[in-house]
Amino acid sequence: MSHTAGLHCEQLTRRVGERCLLDRLNLAVEPGESLALLGPSGCGKTTTLRLLAGLDPASGGRIRLDGDDITTRPAGQRQVAMVFQSYALYPHLSVVANLELGLEVRGVPAAERRRRIAEVLALLQLEGLELRRPAQLSGGQRQRVALARALLRQPRLMLLDEPMSNLDAQLRDQLRPELRALLQRAGHPVIHVTHDQQEAMGLADRIAVLDGGVLQQVGTPQELYHRPANLFVARFLGRPGINLLRPEAGVQRAVRPEHLQLVPDGGLPVRLQQREWQGAQQLLRLESDLGLLLLLCDAAQPLGDALQVQWRAEDELRFDGSSGQRLE
Amino acid sequence: MSRTSLPLLLAALGWSLMPLLWQLLTSLRTAEALVLQGAGAWLQGWTLDNYRLVLQGDPPFWRYLLNSSLVGAASTGLTLLLAIPAAYGLQRQRPALRGALSLALLAAAMFPYVLLFLALLELARALGWGNQLLALALPYAGLSLPLAVLLLRAAFADLPEELEDAARLEGLNLWQRLRRVLLPLLAPAIASTAILVFLFSWNEYPIALTWISRADLLTLPVAMARIAGSSVYAVPYGAFAAATVLGALPLLALVLVFQRQIVSGLTQGAVKG
Amino acid sequence: MTLLLLLPALALAAAVFLWPLLRYGWLSLQAHSVLTALVPVPNGGANWQRLLADGRFWQDAAQTLRFAGLSVGLELLLGLSLALLLHRPLPRRGLVRAVVLLPWALPTTVMALGWRWILNDPFGPLNGLLRSLGLPAYGFLSEPRSTWLFTVLADVWKTTPFVALLLLAGLQAIPAELEEALRLEGANAWQRLQRLTLPLLAPYMLLAALFRLAQALGVFDLIQVLTGGGPASSTESLALYAYLNAMRFLDFGYAATVMLGMFALVLGLSALVLVGQAMRRRWAAAGLTP
Secondary structure: OOOOOOEEEEEEEEEEOOEEEEEEEEEEEOOOOEEEEEOOOOOOHHHHHHHHHOOOOOOEEEEEEOOEEOOOOOHHHOOEEEEOOOOOOOOOOOHHHHHHHHHHHOOOOHHHHHHHHHHHHHHOOOOOOOOOOHHHOOHHHHHHHHHHHHHHOOOOEEEEEOOOOOOOHHHHHHHHHHHHHHHHHHOOOEEEEEOOHHHHHHHOOEEEEEEOOEEEEEEOHHHHHHOOOEHHHHHHOOOOOOEEOOOEOOEEEEEOHHHOEEEOOOOEEEEEEEEEEOOOEEEEEEEEOOEEEEEEEEOOOOOOOOEEEEOOHHHOEEEEOOOOEEEO | OOOOHHHHHHHHHHHHHHHHHHHHHHHOEOHHHHHOOOHHHHHOOEOOHHHHHHHOOOOOHHHHHHHHHHHHHHHHHHHHHHHHHHHHHHHOOOHHHHHHHHHHHHHHHHOOHHHHHHHHHHHHHHHOOOOOHHHHHHHHHHHHHHHHHHHHHHHHHHOOHHHHHHHHHOOOOHHHHHHHHHHHHHHHHHHHHHHHHHHHHHHOOHHHHHHOOOHHHOOHHHHHHHHHHHOOOOOOHHHHHHHHHHHHHHHHHHHHHHHHHHHHHHHHHHHHO | OHHHHHHHHHHHHHHHHHHHHHHHHHHOOEEOOHHHOOOOEEOOOHHHHHHHHOHHHHHHHHHHHHHHHHHHHHHHHHHHHHHHHHHOOOOOHHHHHHHHHHHHHOOHHHHHHHHHHHOOOOOOHHHHHHHHOOOOOOOOOOOOOOHHHHHHHHHHHHHHHHHHHHHHHHHHOOOHHHHHHHHHOOOOHHHHHHHHHHHHHHHHHHHHHHHHHHHHHOOOHHHHHHOOOOOOOOOOOHHHHHHHHHHHOOOHHHHHHHHHHHHHHHHHHHHHHHHHHHHHHHHHHOOOOO
16 A cells, blocks of 8 residues: 555645644545546635645645655655646746756756756747746746746646636636646646636546535546535536425435426426527526526527426436435 | 925925035034124135034044944844844744734834933943944844834735745745745845834934943944034034034935835835834 | 744844843832942832932923923824825925935934024024014023923924824825725815825824834933033933933932833823723724714
8 A cells, every 4th residue: 555656645634723624535646647626715625735735734644655655744855846826936036047946956957957947948838938037927928937847846746726717718728738738748646726617627637526624526527527426516516507406305306407408398397587698508597396497408499488398317316415415 | 296285395395404404504604604694794704624624533523424334234234134034933923923022022113212221331331342333233233123023024924925835845945945035025125124224223322322432433423412512612513514414414325325215114114013 | 943033033122122121120229329339239119209209300201291292293293294295296206205304314413413503592594584584583592491392393303204204104005096986076185184084094193103202202312412401401301311310420220210210101101192092993983073
């Protein structure tokens, strides 16, 4: 168990005063795998990242990296690199100086430093920007410099804190696949933190959903989407969110908007409240006896006067009314 | 600029400058010319003798400026040496402790330090520091520390936390982080603090008065006071004025050059204090 | 561990601020003067009894209080006006601020000598001005009843820039949108000043008042060089009295007592100001306007 490669968290816990920020997290990430920590604010994802980086001390549990127990090792000696949400580039230094500082402090000789920096600048297409200060770079460029600095660390673990949140929507869509390809090529485990499910699904091989410091479920995006472990995961993933039908007999039933179909008859009668056109699709807000329903369908779908909806039994998800766990 | 602003502005500038300009005027007049009255008196009696008198005195006037500069530099250096790590440490404390210490420091910064001179004098005599110019740097640093620590702590607080985290992950230890990342970014605040400490030590009177008695070791304020008390019957106001002008010149230069740092130091201190 | 970084600075500051107070406490209970051959001899509360009965001490306390009161009051007023002036867009702002700052940067004793000449009777320029207006010359520094006013003048000249800068900081902290919003509602400059600026400036004014009050109560440099405490001890301040006891009369035990008396005064007044401010705020919150 202790000689396996990659990252292993065992019962990782952090308590501050009365509050438990992270409660006995167990997680394993393979080399070359990209894992997203997903959840609402305050769920413990940034806490986990900071514990892995060594910026905060753990209250309990162990962290093993490539078989090495790094739980109590200081941040600078873990060979872990992190890209911060604000990128944290040194504002008073040029791009090259930003990249060089860490190498110099770690004792890398000058010629070797120059070589490695040139290599990473080429990799991230930052040539020509060497002498600029961070304030003179665009958001996307700053992200790449931050990535370059992290890669130069030659880390055994790469951590990213909301890597896309400082970029506007268009840039995000553009850079997401590039970032993913880059991280895969690097070959070490990558963990990134995000509250944006689209980013998680686009960048990660697996997703770990956290809520209130407790791990809810970990798996591929498809597993989490189609077979959520509990109500929280089911509601967190998917945009627009899953429809919750009126609970009956202690069972909470739910159906995703794209699984609802409009049928001429034999279904649940509904009344159209509002209609949102989204280009290729349209989103319908429908009133029914079982509650408010969202339906996602083709934009060209004609809408009659009396609408009825239906869904396949295997598309319906059922959860225990009190615990929220999914029922098979 | 509005119509009311200009005359008010000129009045404010005049109010600040008039006493000094009058000293300049007086310093160029002979002793006889100073006691003359009437409009015609202004056509004669101009001289540079007053300056010659002051500059050739024993000890020469520039000696006092040198002494003040030496003490100023030593105090500023010592204060910064102690205040920078203290400010860093203070910023890293829990909010409760940080607040309590900041309040104590604020109270100390406001304290009328003239009250302290007797006990400090006793200490100086006991330790044999009387007439040791550079020894003054110790009480001066002690008196300047509260304000310096408060100002620098506020400056540290302004730096983004993630910056230091990033440096830690890169393997920089505390000294390296301070030197390569934090202090360069703090340079403006350090400059402001330094100039304020320097000004304070140039201005300090009661402690310099009691610790130093040798004429050639006097700092500027004490030398001026001695000059002021020196003659009782004659009216050597021309020479007095020349001394005033010469004493004011270095500070005038300092204020002109560092005006921005002084203003930002005081205004930042007020906002964050 | 970071606590260690604080230690050297705190140690030096404590040595400079706390040690003297403790020492004075001990000294005030000793007879330590020329009469005891400069050796401290415990004498119980004799120094304190002497202090309470010392007419000169109470006279000086009253003089110091009136000096501080008028000085700080004028400085707040003039400082506020100056700050409001500097807050507007001005040409050559840097030069203007440098000139305005100048009085504060000069050592008190340097300019005190200058003031002695300006206020000189009969040859100083102020008397020259009076003469040119057909008025008789005035003994600014020789009339026991009015000399203190001119010490206030010199003090106000020196320290108004400091107050002005503190208040300027407060003005700069007021968001411009608030002022614009009021202007849109039709408030004129005076109303804006009253309703928006002054209330938001209150904490800064309090800070400036406390700072200046404590320092004005300790006035020493100015008095010693400008008037020497005269004429007829009418401008003598508590700090000067303490100094005389220590350095001229060589009565260290009593000097320490005087200084502790001064400290109590400063503390008491500062507490009064703070309590007054807190009470005003409580009343305002309860709906009673000041």
